[in-house]
Amino acid sequence: MSFKKLIQPLKEALETKGFNSPLPFQKSILPKIKGGASLFCIAPLGSGKTTSIVLSVIQKLKGEAFEDAPRALIFVKDKQAALNLELEFNGYLRGTDLRVYCAYDQKNIDDQRNExxxxxxxxxxxxxxxxxxxxxxxxxxxxxxxxxxxxxxFLFQNNNLGEIARTPESIGKCQYLVFSTKFDTRFERWQDSFMYNAQVITSK
Known part of the structure; x- marks a missing residue:
């Protein structure tokens, strides 16, 4: 998928940043994500995984806010990772009215519920x-x-795998995307349950 097939606000943001065409790994995964496939996206640092997340989510949601309940849920390691990813999103949100929210342990939970x-x-x-x-x-x-x-x-530290594995029980039909630098055999548990039929796409 070329960047030309993205919604206009994303094309403008990419032009501003000087990104003219997808990186090789992005060419492999972006069309599949747009098509609705569930994927394990395995590639080294610098392959464009984080940008792929941002582009794919904004594209899927058409750059438009809708009602009150969230439509995209992204799990990260810790507060700093959440804030870093929010910053990445902010670089692509101009021309959209999407609302991004970070929920992490260090903030008052009642305030988070209200927000x-x-x-x-x-x-x-x-x-x-x-x-x-x-x-x-x-x-x-x-x-x-x-x-x-x-x-x-980070899933394989501090019971994070167990914490996340419970969440799909509360979700209906959904697209699942896991980004990592390597495929851990423990992911096979997810392939046997809520990520049944998910493709593994590895950087060449």
Whole structure:
């Protein structure tokens, strides 16, 4: 998929940043993501994985806010990773009205519940905080269309794998995307459950 097939705000943002064409790995995964496939995207640092997340989410949501419940959920390692990804999104949101929200452990959970209730489109969350919000009825997952894990190596620390694996039980039909530098055999558990038929795309 060329950048020409993206919505206008994304094309303008890419032009501003001087990105004229996708990187090789992006050429492999962006069309499949746009087509709705669930994927394990395996590539080294510098392959364009984070930019692919941002472009794919904004494109899927058509750059338009809609109602109050989030439609994209992105899991990250910690507060800093959440803030970094939010910053990446902010670089592509001009010309859209999408609302991005970070949910992490260091912030008052009641404040987070209230802020999410006001309406968000994209939630970037740490696993433990997302689960706490869900069990406190602080977030509605019924409208989630994209479930994404960025830099998934962190899943195998501090029971993060178990925390995240429970979330799909609360989600209906959804696209699942996992981005990592390597395919861990423990991902096979997900292939046997909610990521059944997911493709593994590896950088060449």
């Amino acid at each position: 999410i209730y006001d309406g968000v489109d994209i939630v970037i969350a740490t696993p433990k905080r997302l689960n706490k919000l869900y069990y406190l009825n602080g977030i509605n997952l019924n409208k989630i269309q994209m479930f994404i894990v960025e830099d998934a190596e």
